[in-house]
Amino acid sequence: DFLTALKEIIPAFGASTDDLKRCRLNGMIYCGERHKHIYQRAMLHVEQVKVSKGSPLLTCLLEGPKGSGKTAIAATVGIDSDFPFVKIVSAESMLGLSESSKCARIVKVFEDAYKSQLSIIVLDDIERLLEYFPIGPRFSNLISQTLLVLLKKHPPEGKNMLVIGTTSEFDFLDSAGICHAFSVTYHVPPLAKEDATKVLEHLNVFIKEDVDAAAEALQGLTLKQLYLVVEMAAQGSTGGSSEAIYSGQQKIDIDHFYDILGDVVPIRR
Amino acid sequence: DFLTALKEIIPAFGASTDDLKRCRLNGMIYCGERHKHIYQRAMLHVEQVKVSKGSPLLTCLLEGPKGSGKTAIAATVGIDSDFPFVKIVSAESMLGLSESSKCARIVKVFEDAYKSQLSIIVLDDIERLLEYFPIGPRFSNLISQTLLVLLKKHPPEGKNMLVIGTTSEFDFLDSAGICHAFSVTYHVPPLAKEDATKVLEHLNVFIKEDVDAAAEALQGLTLKQLYLVVEMAAQGSTGGSSEAIYSGQQKIDIDHFYDILGDVVPIRR
Amino acid sequence: DFLTALKEIIPAFGASTDDLKRCRLNGMIYCGERHKHIYQRAMLHVEQVKVSKGSPLLTCLLEGPKGSGKTAIAATVGIDSDFPFVKIVSAESMLGLSESSKCARIVKVFEDAYKSQLSIIVLDDIERLLEYFPIGPRFSNLISQTLLVLLKKHPPEGKNMLVIGTTSEFDFLDSAGICHAFSVTYHVPPLAKEDATKVLEHLNVFIKEDVDAAAEALQGLTLKQLYLVVEMAAQGSTGGSSEAIYSGQQKIDIDHFYDILGDVVPIRR
Amino acid sequence: DFLTALKEIIPAFGASTDDLKRCRLNGMIYCGERHKHIYQRAMLHVEQVKVSKGSPLLTCLLEGPKGSGKTAIAATVGIDSDFPFVKIVSAESMLGLSESSKCARIVKVFEDAYKSQLSIIVLDDIERLLEYFPIGPRFSNLISQTLLVLLKKHPPEGKNMLVIGTTSEFDFLDSAGICHAFSVTYHVPPLAKEDATKVLEHLNVFIKEDVDAAAEALQGLTLKQLYLVVEMAAQGSTGGSSEAIYSGQQKIDIDHFYDILGDVVPIRR
Amino acid sequence: DFLTALKEIIPAFGASTDDLKRCRLNGMIYCGERHKHIYQRAMLHVEQVKVSKGSPLLTCLLEGPKGSGKTAIAATVGIDSDFPFVKIVSAESMLGLSESSKCARIVKVFEDAYKSQLSIIVLDDIERLLEYFPIGPRFSNLISQTLLVLLKKHPPEGKNMLVIGTTSEFDFLDSAGICHAFSVTYHVPPLAKEDATKVLEHLNVFIKEDVDAAAEALQGLTLKQLYLVVEMAAQGSTGGSSEAIYSGQQKIDIDHFYDILGDVVPIRR
Amino acid sequence: DFLTALKEIIPAFGASTDDLKRCRLNGMIYCGERHKHIYQRAMLHVEQVKVSKGSPLLTCLLEGPKGSGKTAIAATVGIDSDFPFVKIVSAESMLGLSESSKCARIVKVFEDAYKSQLSIIVLDDIERLLEYFPIGPRFSNLISQTLLVLLKKHPPEGKNMLVIGTTSEFDFLDSAGICHAFSVTYHVPPLAKEDATKVLEHLNVFIKEDVDAAAEALQGLTLKQLYLVVEMAAQGSTGGSSEAIYSGQQKIDIDHFYDILGDVVPIRR
Ligand SMILES: Nc1ncnc2c1ncn2[C@@H]1O[C@H](COP(=O)(O)OP(=O)(O)OP(=O)(O)O)[C@@H](O)[C@H]1O
Ligand SMILES: Nc1ncnc2c1ncn2[C@@H]1O[C@H](COP(=O)(O)OP(=O)(O)OP(=O)(O)O)[C@@H](O)[C@H]1O
Ligand SMILES: Nc1ncnc2c1ncn2[C@@H]1O[C@H](COP(=O)(O)OP(=O)(O)OP(=O)(O)O)[C@@H](O)[C@H]1O
Ligand SMILES: Nc1ncnc2c1ncn2[C@@H]1O[C@H](COP(=O)(O)OP(=O)(O)OP(=O)(O)O)[C@@H](O)[C@H]1O
Ligand SMILES: Nc1ncnc2c1ncn2[C@@H]1O[C@H](COP(=O)(O)OP(=O)(O)OP(=O)(O)O)[C@@H](O)[C@H]1O
Ligand SMILES: Nc1ncnc2c1ncn2[C@@H]1O[C@H](COP(=O)(O)OP(=O)(O)OP(=O)(O)O)[C@@H](O)[C@H]1O
Ligand SMILES: [Mg+2]
Ligand SMILES: [Mg+2]
Numbered sequence A, B, C, D, E, F: 001d002f003l004t005a006l007k008e009i010i011p012a013f014g015a016s017t018d019d020l021k022r023c024r025l026n027g028m029i030y031c032g033e034r035h036k037h038i039y040q041r042a043m044l045h046v047e048q049v050k051v052s053k054g055s056p057l058l059t060c061l062l063e064g065p066k067g068s069g070k071t072a073i074a075a076t077v078g079i080d081s082d083f084p085f086v087k088i089v090s091a092e093s094m095l096g097l098s099e100s101s102k103c104a105r106i107v108k109v110f111e112d113a114y115k116s117q118l119s120i121i122v123l124d125d126i127e128r129l130l131e132y133f134p135i136g137p138r139f140s141n142l143i144s145q146t147l148l149v150l151l152k153k154h155p156p157e158g159k160n161m162l163v164i165g166t167t168s169e170f171d172f173l174d175s176a177g178i179c180h181a182f183s184v185t186y187h188v189p190p191l192a193k194e195d196a197t198k199v200l201e202h203l204n205v206f207i208k209e210d211v212d213a214a215a216e217a218l219q220g221l222t223l224k225q226l227y228l229v230v231e232m233a234a235q236g237s238t239g240g241s242s243e244a245i246y247s248g249q250q251k252i253d254i255d256h257f258y259d260i261l262g263d264v265v266p267i268r269r
């Protein structure tokens, strides 16, 4: 069940998933139907990969605004799959490497995975892996070509693989034909008002009467932004009140909350 | 005969064709007149190469959307030719090589082929060989020049060669004058409704009453996409039903099929 | 209290802050409500970082015209934080280094900071760190990617970090998506007339009757420009009078002041 | 006489011309007045070079669509000149070389030629020598500059040289000012209907009644394309009939011919 | 006093100024109020640097058409300052150096200057230092970044510095934000008619009646152009008369002067 | 006197001028007033350089269509100057050198010249020295910067220098600001009808009645083109008649002349 999966983080029977677990800094809570649907479909892909003969390689892409929960979902699928090989490929583990060293690293992860009967590879923040910069635009064609080949290359006979990509630069990847290189694409949306309400109820930092107004103000922001604003607001206008708020002794002052939101709002545009 | 050729994979009397056989993961079935025509014409080119004096080098290009069957057709022609030298050149076997090493490899394949009286070289996914990226666009001019020269260079006296290229980036290759470097170009289309019907009948995973509706929904997709959607749908909405479906004990639920198709549809655009 | 903080530079109990202190060549004086607000918010972030669990990395950007006081504010926050690790990363300390050496240096600063439970890193003049040049535009994508990764990478468990960036090229950073990589952005404005009045009163170099006219003429300029014009005007039209003026024995001649301002005005456009 | 020259390939008294002879895979036949005129003018240039004092270097360019006969004409002039030094410079003999190695090779050919009192150098497919790619466009400026200098540099005193260039990318060479670097330019056209008729009569593969219709269908194509289509059609729709047709026992079926032409037609566009 | 300064070149008590003196090939004469004003302001900056505490680095830019006198003014200020360290940085002393070696040289000059309590650095022809070429445009971003950092970096405590830049490519520097990196910018204009009159009277090469007409014809040209045209005209139409003219025995023929000017005029456009 | 200078090539008392003499393959004849005027002015510059004190470096540019006579004029001035150092810098002597080696060579020539009291350097075909290619456009900024510096750098005290540049790419050089780097620019035009008449009369290869018509047909072409067409026409339509024509025994057939011109005309466009 999805919700259970979200609440208690089950120890994986498969690969070591420490890296993956650190991708869910704020845990996993229910935050709307779309997120739930994506998780469920991804778990169906996990099932498909287990039994497929005609498609030894299945690839899916999670795209959506920054902080919408893409990496956390991908990590959760990897953890819940119990596959013997689950690995996340991210730019932060390749800081300072040259383009060709990055390629070599990525290829190595795939080659290691090919040795496992079932494997999942998470390509996190593909735009960052590609060294994408919107002005120009700039990007590494070397890494792009490597990914495009790996997203098509069949694993050896008898080995099946699921690749989950994440990106917040859908337009670039789309116009570059990289989306097309994935079998399926899922859009991970920002929060709708009812989603924000659910999350605020879960956090329990506002008095009941303020939840609706706060959720209204937060709609259109992403999960990560919500957590940030709440944490800033919890400080109080003179600092130091956050402990009292998280322990439930105090509630966030809605006006101070608006004030903070006003500063953070530009990130919404 | 084409259909026989498609059904039973005849052991080649010529070159070892293991690489080529792995290009036909879903086997070869009848899927419409155009595919058949292209296969037949390509086999005529095989005949022509055997006897030609004035054209020691014959080159043809298969172009069409991703998954339409280009590589599978090229591989089948290679296998059925029984030529002593048949080789596929693809980006996946050159992962991580520099531009100039790739050139050297490609040239080496041609030089090896020149030693054989009759040879076929498949240049698979030319855009990938060229390291093409649509933004910019980027591509390797070094490899482009190498291919342009090889597509024109006569084999040594008494040696004849057929080159079959495949690409899903016709517009790029055309505007780059690479199509023009091939003697003939064939368009490998996506599935028309009647083609999809044939394939679904062959797969036998829907109840008879649903085949027409399913084929209608699949039209315009390619062979590879059809196989993917069917396999995903065969999982059932709660997973695990695919074995029952492929063994014929159960049929795919058409509503679940539509549901899955809805997720995959963006790949159609 | 903000004003006290500005007037007397309190010895830091935390990291050695010599570098930071040299960023406030003209000291810190009261120069309007916006500057005060930014300082206060930044100090709230300092508090938040001390206690946060869900956001081990907090990032904020100060943007505004050249000389508006960004670096001085960032430095003051660093000094006032009393964090054990406070470091400013600026282009002037990396003069003559290659792109990759600069990356290595920047990464090193972050890695050093990760060892500290609480740390502040000031990324001063981000456009200069990125080797930005508006014609082209040119910039280092290598350094950009490094910063983009570092602005997202979580410090190790139990370590919290505040990153303060400054820039006078907001439009570039914004269109490049770098602003978006910061949690919050604050605009540091040029001087409004009442701000200029406050500063001139503090400097006490005009006779009372001239302060209003001088402030009017200076409005829209930045703090740094104000200091420059005043210093030039203090020379007098024949030179040598500045000592008398700063010691209070003499006042600046308003006409000479206008004259000087006329020469400097182009920098306003 | 031109026609004689075309029919029997006279052994050259001058340089070894094996390379050149291999450029005329389909022999030389009469195919229209323009081709004849170009050959004659080029032979006049050969005469001029023999006696010139004021122009020790004469350069002419043959431009026209792919397969129109440029290389074959240039080769024939080289062969018929009986000059002691005749050499063809083509990209295929420099496969895999770096830009600078190519330059060195080209310069070497010129230097060798300078030692000969009379010499002819054929620069075949100049666009390929320049590594020209229309997208971008890309090309080697290093090689371009080398050619531009060599096309202007006087041979040493007492040595005279004729350079014949060929290209199917006239527009590029023209806009690049390379055409201008040649003293004279000749356009080698595709086949007019009456030219095609002459060639088909010579080949004698159609019944008399079909020649006119076939020629009509072929007009606007080039010599090389005509040979290709005829050879493909000679296979017959089921393969294997070409021997009978070339030996004159059978004629090409005009409907099958149209069918084949339909496939090849895109190359006309 | 400005005029005295211009007439007799006073031996510097400060740094060796041989390099600077060679920048005033035609000496320094009175040529209009604007030139005088710029000189005076620059000397005020010299005074300011001597006493400043809040602005240890003062930077000013002289911009104007080629030959208007920028370098000569900058050199004169350097000479007249009597500072212990005065140095001109120009492209001609770095001919053949790589971009990075040029950077190293420039940085070295600044580091040497930082050791001196008072220093002046003339950055002559900044566009040339930046390897600026208007087509593209091309320029060295490496050197640009180096200059941008150096124009902002504070000298060590207790050391004060004046940087004078010159450029005839104001538009480029302005759009590149380099002008903005200077505290003040002065425009050095071409000659107005009355300026030209003054200079011609000083040169005394025309009969009194022609001075006005000649000045009229020269207006809008720069100092350097005036000197060139006068020197060419002094040759006389058959050559050899210049000695007689400079010694005052003869005067320039106004018609020959117009004739010469007509040839040189294009440089005015 | 100009005409004498043109007819008999006087042995130079100065530098060895073999290189220069080889630039006048067709000798020097009278071909119109403009050419004569340019030669005379250039010789005045030679005089000026001999005596100048205020302008130790004089630079002039000859620009005009290909073959108009620029190099021949520059060479003649160099020869007639009798300066101890006269050198031509051309791309053909630097074939195969890298950009930086070319720079080094050019700088070396100037440094050698600086040792001579009087020197002339001819920068022939500046666009070729700059490796200019109109598509892009491409060019060497390294060499451009080197030339721009050398065209401004004063020779050491007591040494005077004349630099003569030639170019057929005036528009490029102008928009690149290189023309502006020369003191004076002279346009070397194609032939006007009366100029062509003079030259044809001198050559004496037409019967008197044809000279006018031939000159009319040649107008707008350049000297070099005239020589080429005449030489080609002298061959006669069947070849071999040129000796008879140059020895005066025969005249060129005007119709054959028109015929040839028709082929060459495209070079006029
Ligand atoms: N149901 C949920 N799905 C996803 N994330 C959740 C959910 N519930 C809580 N979270 C929390 O929300 C945050 C989502 O952030 P995450 O890093 O996954 O976003 P992202 O889309 O990958 O952002 P970015 O584009 O910046 O990489 C995580 O800290 C995660 O712990
Ligand atoms: N008649 C057929 N022709 C071609 N392919 C067929 C046919 N019947 C079944 N197939 C199967 O359809 C699939 C076609 O995929 P294939 O890889 O050839 O497509 P493609 O056009 O090369 O795609 P891509 O552009 O992605 O390389 C193969 O798995 C093949 O086994
Ligand atoms: N309240 C204040 N806030 C900021 N700066 C102040 C204040 N009071 C005085 N100052 C002085 O104003 C100057 C501001 O310059 P600062 O270098 O901080 O500007 P900046 O915005 O970083 O400029 P740049 O964009 O050029 O880097 C400093 O010299 C500082 O000492
Ligand atoms: N009169 C002729 N002139 C030229 N070629 C002829 C003639 N008669 C027959 N041919 C044949 O026609 C073919 C012309 O092809 P050729 O390679 O010369 O064309 P091309 O213009 O150089 O083509 P490309 O642009 O592809 O290099 C040759 O095989 C040649 O043998
Ligand atoms: N009052 C004056 N101010 C400046 N230059 C003068 C003055 N009087 C005479 N000159 C002479 O005028 C010439 C000015 O040339 P200078 O090289 O300074 O011009 P520039 O603006 O630097 O030109 P460029 O842009 O080409 O570098 C010098 O030779 C100098 O000796
Ligand atoms: N009066 C003249 N002036 C110049 N050239 C002349 C004159 N009389 C005859 N000639 C001849 O005309 C030819 C001019 O060619 P030249 O190489 O000088 O032209 P160019 O303008 O330098 O051409 P390009 O732009 O191709 O370098 C030379 O061969 C020269 O001998
Ligand atoms: Mg993420
Ligand atoms: Mg394929």
Ligand SMILES: [Mg+2]
Pocket: C070, C071, C072, C124, C125, C166
């Ligand atoms: Mg700052």
Ligand SMILES: [Mg+2]
Pocket: D070, D071, D072, D124, D125, D166
């Ligand atoms: Mg050819």
Ligand SMILES: [Mg+2]
Pocket: E070, E071, E072, E124, E125, E166
């Ligand atoms: Mg100057």
Ligand SMILES: [Mg+2]
Pocket: F070, F071, F072, F124, F125, F166
């Ligand atoms: Mg020339």
